[in-house]
Structure formats: C-alpha cells, structure tokens
Amino acid sequence: MMKYKRTHLVSLKDLSNEELSQLVSLGLSYANGTNEKKQPLQGLIIGIYFLKTSTRTRTSFSSAALRLGAQIITYNANDLQINTGETIQDTARVLSVMLDGLVARTAGSQEDMRAFAAQSSMSVINAMTADEHPTQALADLTTMKQHFGDLSGLRVLYIGEGNNTAAALALSLTRFSGTQLYFCTPQGYGLPQETMLAAKEYAETNGATVVEQHHVENLPQAFDIIYTTRWETTGTIKKDENWKDIFKPFKVTQALMNRYPEAIFMHDLPAHRDEEVEAAVLDGPQSIAFKQAENKLHSACAVLDWCLTPVEVQAI
Structure with missing residues (x-):
C-alpha cells in the first residue's frame, strides 16, 4: 500500500x-x-x-x-x-x-x-x-541563470549587511562549480559564523570560493554581479546608534559600478534610494533589479x- x-x-x-x-x-x-x-x-x-x-x-x-x-x-x-x-x-x-x-x-x-x-x-x-530567506535566493539564481545562461563560474560581489538574503545567497551560489562569492560587510554586521562555515564547506566540495571581508578595499578586478540589499532589513534592529555611519562606505555608487562596466546590478528590494544604493545605479542600464523582482x-x-x-x- x-x-x-x-x-x-x-x-x-x-x-x-x-x-x-x-x-x-x-x-x-x-x-x-x-x-x-x-x-x-x-x-x-x-x-x-x-x-x-x-x-x-x-x-x-x-x-x-x-x-x-x-x-x-x-x-x-x-x-x-x-x-x-x-x-x-x-x-x-x-x-x-x-x-x-x-x-x-x-x-x-x-x-x-x-x-x-x-x-x-x-x-x-x-x-x-x-x-x-531561501525563496529569495531561488529567485536570484533563476535571474542569474536567465541572464548568463549558466551559474557555474559566476563572480559575485555582495556589499552590505550579512542579513538573511546574504545568508541564503551564501548557502546557494556556493553549490555551483567555480563560482566566486565575495561578501563586503560592515564590522559587526557580517554573516553568522554558522552560515559561513556551511558556505565554505559547500564551496570546498563544489570548487567554489566564498570570502568575507569588512572593508571595500583590495577587491578583485572583475565581477559579473554587484548585489546589495537595504540596510534596514525587515524585523532587525541595529546595535549601534551610529550604524549609518558604519554602513556608509558600503553604499553601491555609480563610481563602484564604473569599475565593473560589464557587471549587472541586483537588489532584492525594497530599496532605500541614495542610502544603500544610488538611484542612478538602481535605475541605470546595469540594473536588473526589477527583472529580479518579476522572477x-x-x-x-x-x-x-x-x-x-x-x-x-x-x-x-
């Protein structure tokens, strides 16, 4: 039976x-x-x-x-x-x-x-x-595959808070061979240690790379995707009164995008324009954030x- x-x-x-x-x-x-x-x-x-x-x-x-x-x-x-x-x-x-x-x-x-x-x-x-946020990662990977045709070997820079969207990205993209995932997160606002350990295990098994640093200097010379999320994630409270000052260096600017002219820009939305991302980037030709939302x-x-x-x- x-x-x-x-x-x-x-x-x-x-x-x-x-x-x-x-x-x-x-x-x-x-x-x-x-x-x-x-x-x-x-x-x-x-x-x-x-x-x-x-x-x-x-x-x-x-x-x-x-x-x-x-x-x-x-x-x-x-x-x-x-x-x-x-x-x-x-x-x-x-x-x-x-x-x-x-x-x-x-x-x-x-x-x-x-x-x-x-x-x-x-x-x-x-x-x-x-x-x-597992379903966000599935939508993100669907969007990436739709745009690039393949997930293997993609080079992604995530810049901003190590929140639940970042965690889901770490636990998913590292499952595809040759991917390179760089997290630039403010000190004290990075990914949970347990998440990074799991992501590194996936990366080692699948020939991928995952790195986290707490500054925006000395980044690789090429990325396929620049990704950010809003700084005030639903349901979270910042521990520092001056947290916005801590986060300011992690804003996605047009100057940053100009360093990677072949890269696309992704954002899980909602966006706080001119806070975590300049409006010119969100609305610019490199942005696929609203296609990402559609997906x-x-x-x-x-x-x-x-x-x-x-x-x-x-x-x-």
Whole structure:
C-alpha cells in the first residue's frame, strides 16, 4: 500500500545540489514560458501566513498559487490563535488537515518553521525567517541563470549587511562549480559564523570560493554581479546608534559600478534610494533589479509546483 507526503522548503541546507538545480531550472521554465504544466495545483488550498510586511514575496506566492489553480486563505499576524497562546505544534496539527500548503513569514528563527513542518500532509514553505530567506535566493539564481545562461563560474560581489538574503545567497551560489562569492560587510554586521562555515564547506566540495571581508578595499578586478540589499532589513534592529555611519562606505555608487562596466546590478528590494544604493545605479542600464523582482513570481510558481506535488512513499 502506498501513501503520499508533501515536501517542505524550510532551509536551502535541506536541499541537495540536484534539487537546488532542479528548482532553479523549474523557475526558469516558468519565467521563459516553456513550462507546459497547466494549473498543476488545481483543487488545492494554500495558506498565506505573514507576520512581517511583504510586497514581493507575499504577492508572488499568492499570485503563483492562483495562477497554478490553487485557492488561498490569507492570515495576518493577529488572525491565528498562536497570537493568544496556542502552540505552533497544535496550530500546525489543525492546519495540516485543512490545507495542502502553508507559505509563512515569521518573526523568529527557523525553529518556528520546523515546528510547522513537523508533519507530512501539508507543505511548509519558508517565506523568510530572521536567519534565512531561501525563496529569495531561488529567485536570484533563476535571474542569474536567465541572464548568463549558466551559474557555474559566476563572480559575485555582495556589499552590505550579512542579513538573511546574504545568508541564503551564501548557502546557494556556493553549490555551483567555480563560482566566486565575495561578501563586503560592515564590522559587526557580517554573516553568522554558522552560515559561513556551511558556505565554505559547500564551496570546498563544489570548487567554489566564498570570502568575507569588512572593508571595500583590495577587491578583485572583475565581477559579473554587484548585489546589495537595504540596510534596514525587515524585523532587525541595529546595535549601534551610529550604524549609518558604519554602513556608509558600503553604499553601491555609480563610481563602484564604473569599475565593473560589464557587471549587472541586483537588489532584492525594497530599496532605500541614495542610502544603500544610488538611484542612478538602481535605475541605470546595469540594473536588473526589477527583472529580479518579476522572477520572484516565476520562482514562487516553481517552489509551489515542486513542494505541492505529492511524493509517493511506501506505507509502513
């Protein structure tokens, strides 16, 4: 006798290299209009549960679910009884018999997301926790592959805070051979040590390079991509009162882009113009930030398709 279980996406570390590549390729097929599946989620119901603000991620998953044939139920921060003290485990136990999938953005760490995922009948998709933004990385890699045709060997400079977007980039791009990923982060605002250790292990295994430094001097002479994020990431508080002064040298300027005329500029958005990036860069000819945002929809289609397609397993 066979039974079905659904797939979760809590962390990029849960994916094999092959699964990561499959998700990127699937996202690209949706972006390029070559995916022949017609509403593969017809008849399914997906919960959209966001505790933090979101424009691109919430809209992309809601739109993707509807486009793929599913129906959605949306929950705001005060809608579930978690807000009155019910445990996540009890909430997940109930939701899992009513929903086929749950796309969630929490205020905490992945522990909450794994509590939701402690069952196999409802897919749980991490739409951002404090420590990782896996679906952003999938959209980013889809955009990179769409632009360059291949991810292997790409040279990327990430400049700014070592936040959850940076963590996801570190845990994903290092899985592709020959990639070079340089992080320039302010002192005291770098990537978590655990994340860098995992990224370095991936890099060593896959013939990639990952480096972090806390200044913008002595950079390599060539990059394919310059990437930044806003300095005030959703849900974070800076420990230093003068943090903006600490971050100023890490602004992406037109002068920096001029050093790499063949490079493209990427930003996960929203952007604070003339803070982490000059408006002339964001709106300039090297920028593909808004194509990157568009690809969040196509990548969301890929994630939902991949996670919500039941996996047949042997019943015990």
